[in-house]
Amino acid sequence: MxxxxxxxxxxxxxxxxxxxxxxxxxxxxxxxxxxxxxxxxxxxxxxxxxxxxxxxxxxxxxxxxxxxxxxxxxxxxxxxxxxxxxxxxxxxxxxxxxxxxxxxxxxxxxxxxxxxxxxxxxxxxxxxxxxxxxxxxxxxxxxxxxxxxxxxxxxxxxxxxxxxxxxxxxxxxxxxxxxxxxxxxxxxxxxxxxxxxxxxxxxxxxxxxxxxxxxxxxxxxxxxxxxxxxxxxxxxxxxxxxxxxxxxxxxxxxxxxxxxGGKSAAILLDDADFAKALPWLLIYSMPITGQVCFSLTRILVPERRKQEFLDMFLGAVSQIKVGNPFDPETQMGPLTMERQLRRVEGNIQSGRQEGAKLLCGGGRPAGFDRGFFIEPTVFADVKPSMKIFQEEIFGPVVSVISYQDEDEAVRIANDTIYGLSGAVFTADVERGYQVARRMRTGSVTVNAMIVDPKHPFGGYKQxxxxxxxxxxxxxxxxxxxxxxxx
Incomplete structure (x- = not known):
């Protein structure tokens, strides 16, 4: 023992x-x-x-x-x-x-x-x-x-x-x-x-x-x-x-x-402050190695601001310290078990095979020969037909998806069998509320990612x-x- x-x-x-x-x-x-x-x-x-x-x-x-x-x-x-x-x-x-x-x-x-x-x-x-x-x-x-x-x-x-x-x-x-x-x-x-x-x-x-x-x-x-x-x-x-x-x-x-399960989407509207949104986009998708049902694993950004977001997001992801979870400086530990590691690796391989663009991560972090460690992973050019868009990966794998207008963003967010959580980021809280009402999901946070035990939490659909x-x-x-x- x-x-x-x-x-x-x-x-x-x-x-x-x-x-x-x-x-x-x-x-x-x-x-x-x-x-x-x-x-x-x-x-x-x-x-x-x-x-x-x-x-x-x-x-x-x-x-x-x-x-x-x-x-x-x-x-x-x-x-x-x-x-x-x-x-x-x-x-x-x-x-x-x-x-x-x-x-x-x-x-x-x-x-x-x-x-x-x-x-x-x-x-x-x-x-x-x-x-x-x-x-x-x-x-x-x-x-x-x-x-x-x-x-x-x-x-x-x-x-x-x-x-x-x-x-x-x-x-x-x-x-x-x-x-x-x-x-x-x-x-x-x-x-x-x-x-x-x-x-x-x-x-x-x-x-x-x-x-x-x-x-x-x-x-x-x-x-x-x-x-x-x-x-x-x-x-x-x-x-x-x-x-x-x-x-x-x-x-x-x-x-x-x-x-x-969940496959939650964060919609960044065209007036969103990306710097303010960034901590909320990282908080559950990476620190518990993405093993959170309501993690924001699909990030939807306006096409005209896509590169601006990617530059900021990838810069933040690259700074995440992976290591021994008992080290107070560690920001992301390992996956919990070997079968989970194999599942995440299989989804990453599927994303690459189906044509998504791997922007960072996807492998074992340098210096870790033992343990169920994997790098924080980000894909772009992800389509709704792809496995990594539709299936819950339960790992630190995020898809960045661009859209043309608000209606398309809502359609993309709802194009899944799941409906557990989500978020909307915007300079106009009332506009965010209206978009949240259109999302077929059990919880939505405007300009954050909040789960409060004193308020109801649960899912639509599957x-x-x-x-x-x-x-x-x-x-x-x-x-x-x-x-x-x-």
Missing amino acids: NVVARDVAPRAPDRFFINGEWVAPKSSNMLEVISPVTEEVLFTYPEASEADMDRAVTAARDAFDNGPWPRLSPTERAGYLRKVAAHLTERLDDIAAAWTLQVGAPISLTKKLVPQNPTLFNYYADLAETYPFMDERSRDDGGKVRVVKEPVGVCAAITPWNAPLVLLSYKVSTALAAGCTMVAKPSPETPLEAYILAECIEKAGIPKGVFNLVPAGRESGDYLVRHRDIDKVAFTGSTAAGKHIAAVCAERLARVSLEL SGMGREGGPEGLENYLETKTIHLT
């Missing part, structure tokens, strides 16, 4: 968190976590079997059907959520270190982003105390109607490897605020943050069975999705996996929310269904009941 891994999550080596206790696995299967920097095994840990999944679901089912959690007042639940937030705040350094260790995201960035986790628990604690869980109305016959919002039940939270804890915190904070109970299955590549969350939930004294942690691979995850006692599945990950989960849930009409964040996120975990009083 790697010393750093043990330090950040003491429970990680050999236990699952089920029914309020740290229990031994029922299977001897083990999973490995590989360092993206050295390609060596960081640590091994037990994989939950179907029997372990059954234990966790049974605990969550009993906690929902017979335990106190759904029957507590929203204010009482909010008190527990604030305790979780406080314990997470104490562990921010551990969370940042775990993220950097497993994913390869630079420590300077992970330390900046990890406060989102307690923010989510505090936000949903506050919202639970003010949300209208009951609305009294009048019928035409003079009778009364009470429309109540009740927790959907037992929820499975299945999360990916790129931002392990914040994507789990979105689901857990919201579901617990609603009164649901949960079974969490983090990605097999990044279990540590989920263990930290379980440790914080245990310290907060949340009742037994309300939150259960069973790290596992994909087969056991599929078993969890199919489990008859799971009322809702909340999934973040690839569109392909999301389609499978939606189909499985449809067989028994289980509730499902999906936050899936980028998913449902929203996370804001009151809309809470509604993902609620059922509506109408009670007529006579």
